[in-house]
Amino acid sequence: MKLKTKICDLLHIEHPILQGGMAWIAGGKLAAAVSAAGGLGIIGGGTASPSWLENEIIIARKLTTKHIGVNLMLTGPHVKEHLDLVIREKIPVVTTGGGNPGPYMEALKNAGIKIIPVVAAVALAKRLERLGADALIVEGTESGGHIGEMTTMCLVPLIADEVTIPIIAAGGIYDARGLVAALALGAEGVQMGTRFICAQETDVHPAYQEKIIKARDRSTVVCGLTTRHPVRAIQNPFARDFLQAEREGRNKEELSLLGQGKYPLAAVEGNVDQGSLLAGQISAMVKHVQPAGDIIEEIAAEAHVIIKRLGGLSWPS
Numbered sequence: 001m002k003l004k005t006k007i008c009d010l011l012h013i014e015h016p017i018l019q020g021g022m023a024w025i026a027g028g029k030l031a032a033a034v035s036a037a038g039g040l041g042i043i044g045g046g047t048a049s050p051s052w053l054e055n056e057i058i059i060a061r062k063l064t065t066k067h068i069g070v071n072l073m074l075t076g077p078h079v080k081e082h083l084d085l086v087i088r089e090k091i092p093v094v095t096t097g098g099g100n101p102g103p104y105m106e107a108l109k110n111a112g113i114k115i116i117p118v119v120a121a122v123a124l125a126k127r128l129e130r131l132g133a134d135a136l137i138v139e140g141t142e143s144g145g146h147i148g149e150m151t152t153m154c155l156v157p158l159i160a161d162e163v164t165i166p167i168i169a170a171g172g173i174y175d176a177r178g179l180v181a182a183l184a185l186g187a188e189g190v191q192m193g194t195r196f197i198c199a200q201e202t203d204v205h206p207a208y209q210e211k212i213i214k215a216r217d218r219s220t221v222v223c224g225l226t227t228r229h230p231v232r233a234i235q236n237p238f239a240r241d242f243l244q245a246e247r248e249g250r251n252k253e254e255l256s257l258l259g260q261g262k263y264p265l266a267a268v269e270g271n272v273d274q275g276s277l278l279a280g281q282i283s284a285m286v287k288h289v290q291p292a293g294d295i296i297e298e299i300a301a302e303a304h305v306i307i308k309r310l311g312g313l314s315w316p317s
Helices: 006-011 028-036 050-063 079-088 102-110 122-131 152-160 176-185 206-214 237-247 252-259 262-267 281-285 292-311
Strands: 017-019 041-044 068-073 093-097 114-119 136-139 167-170 189-192 220-223 231-234
Touching: 017 028, 017 041, 017 292, 028 041, 028 050, 028 068, 028 292, 041 050, 050 068, 050 079, 068 079, 079 102, 102 114, 102 122, 114 122, 122 136, 122 152, 136 152, 152 167, 152 176, 167 176, 176 189, 176 292, 206 262, 220 237, 237 252
Parallel strands: 017 189, 041 068, 068 093, 093 114, 114 136, 136 167, 167 189
Antiparallel strands: 220 231
C-alpha cells in the first residue's frame, strides 16, 4: 500500500516516512534498508570523521539505488568537511540539526540538494522558509535526544498554519496511528528515530536496544534543563547522577564534562548504566528488534486501514 503526499513527490520516495539521522546509530546499512523499503533513509553525520561518513555513503549505495539522505549536525567539529562531502557525493537530501543552517544553505541549494532543517519553534520555521528551506522537520518534546519545549500535537499545526513549505512531524510517532494523526495535524509525513534504533540494520549495541524494549511509559527523563540544552533519555544510573548534579546547582561547565562522551559509551560500547540512552517517549511501545523494511511496510499497510476506517465515519444527522 502506498500513501502519497507532497513529501513523496519532493523526495522521490514511495512512503512519507523518514528515518531520523541519529549520530552513532544511523549508518549506511540502516539508511539503505529504509530507502529500499520506500522511505528515506538518513545517515547521521554527527561528530563523525569525514572518512567515516564517506564510507557509510559508499556502503548505502552498494545496498540500494534509491535516494539516501545525510544529517548534518551544525555544532559538530567537521560540519564544513561534511558539507563539502555531501556536495561532492551529490547527496540529494540533507537534514540539519543543532543550529541555524542559514550560512550553509546557499552552497547546498546551488548543488541541487534539498534542505530540510529540524525546528522546534514557529519563529525559526518562518525564518528558515524565507532562507529557502525545501521542507521542515517539526520536532516535539516527546522525541529522544535534544528537545524543545512544545509537544508535537501543538507544534505541528502551529507551524503548518505559518509556512507554505511541506512539514514533517517528529517526536512521539511509533506506528501508523502517529502517521495518520500527523497528516491530520497538517504534516505531509513523519520522521521516526527511536523505533529505528530497534531495526536490525542499526549500528547500535544490542544492550541499548534491550533497554528500549524493556522501557515503560515513564522510563524517559529530561536532563540538562539548567544548561538550556535539554535531552530526553531512558532513566539509568547516569541519568539519575546527572539530574542530582543539576539539583545541586552544578554549573554548565561541570555538567558538560559530566555528560561528555556518554552517548557513544552507551550506543557503541553498550555501557547502559553509565552511558546516556537517548530515546523518545515511544520507547515503551517498542517490543522487539525487526528489519527496517518490515517497519516501513507495517506502517504503510496499517495507515491504509486507518484512513479507510476514518473515511467510513459520519456525523449523526
